Amino acid sequence: MSDLERLHRIKYMIQARKCVPIQDFLEELEISKATFKRDLEYLRDRMNASIIFDRSEGGYRFDKPNSGEKIELPGLWFSEKEVTALVLMQHLLSGLDKGGLIEPHIAPLTSIIDGILGQSNTPAKELRKRLKVFGMSSRKSSIESFEEVGNALLTRKRLHITYYARGKDETTEREISPQRLIFYRDNWYLDAYCHLRNDLRSFAVDCIGKVIITNIKADEISEKQLHEHFAESYGIFSGKAIQRCKLKFSPEKARWVSAETWHGQQVGTFDKEGNYLLEFDYNQDPELVMDILKHGAGVEVLAPASLRKRVQDELLKALSNY
Structure with missing residues (x-):
């Protein structure tokens, strides 16, 4: 037994029996008294x-009735390698969220994960020090607005x-009606x-000002409708696709774009x-124009003509500013 x-067994023995004598732990888990004391401290x-x-009952129990039901010890389900992956994931989420919206909510997980990794040879702080995440275009948003939006999503208001x-x-x-x-x-x-x-619309959370949750039930939009409106076209502000883009990237750019x-x-x-020839709706x-311009002379717009002209106009505008 690992x-x-x-540790998982100790928690559930107390949960199931309410009060457990130390001898029961030693016999069922086949451990020494010193090992049990160390596990208990952990x-x-x-x-x-x-x-x-x-002392009156002669065993170990939870301090408050039913408190064991709230102690799920989630990390005990994971191996040390899996918990290491959790550290990386938690740090990655924190690094991506430069706006600071979800950090206050996931911060408590840090102490729990660190606790689980306490007996590992790979300290969590060392892992975090060697993982860097850069969010280049993040904008500051209101935590209050974010929480209200999240609440309305869950309560469907x-x-x-x-x-x-x-x-x-x-x-x-x-x-x-948030979706x-x-x-x-x-x-x-x-x-x-x-x-x-x-x-249907996409709203930048950092542009949402005053937020009030109403008592009116939110309209439900099917996943199919959401997909047709937001996922069939290019980008996040798209709407239903109405045009077909055709791009040609040079062999050098193709190494990345492909x-x-x-x-x-x-x-x-x-x-x-x-x-590399790339097509999408x-x-x-x-x-789309912004992403095309990033590749400079390494990309050519083949179709449609309106997109080709838009890119040319943006290039001419940029040249005129020099």
């Missing part, structure tokens, strides 16, 4: 298990919000049905010269 399995100090010795649209430089009041939260390009977005526009996913239903092929082009 150390983790034994459960108390690292897992916050309120286990006490009751409509939200009354004020929303600042950067493109139009205007603020509007809207009532929306799902999206973490996209280092920022949070809310997919919702907008009752002002009578259509391994990337620009769209869930993209089609990519190589021609005889080693150029889209609706709006601002985000």
